[in-house]
Amino acid sequence: MNNNVKQDNNEIDVNELGKMFDKVKDLILNSEHYSGRIETIDFINDKLTKEQYIGYLKGNILKYLSRCEKKGSTKEDLLKGFTYYLWLVHGIDNEKVM
Template identity: 50%
Template sequence: MDAVNSPTHYRQGEIECIEAIREALGTEGFISYCRGNALKYLWRCEYKGKRTEDLLKAEYYIKAAAVASAHGDSE
């Protein structure tokens, strides 16, 4: 597990938190959630002292939004 892609504190039992959020919000809600998180990490990356980690987290959420969008477009 790593701090960017799958931190252990976000997995309880069989499901990871982001999977539960995706199911709860649906495609459009999940894309908005990901965009908001990406913005948060980009916003704070210069001020928290973990710029590279925050940029990688923003990238993670941008990719998750893109994947959800691609799957949503094909449904």
């Protein structure tokens, strides 16, 4: 089975994309400066209304996309923005966003 998706004469390896997503998700959720019994993202999700949380996710998407070439790793910031985007897409149809 071919796990590649063609887009504009480029192939995207879906498995590789999944690995990159997992790596960045772990980077976001398991950063040393966030520690405690509950993940910060889960705490924020629990404390905000759905509309507020969607705004929070949109804000993080904008943050990472707007700074991606100015701070640290461009690829890492793009992947972080993509991670927040996936959480946003997932949450649009769900009661809780994540």
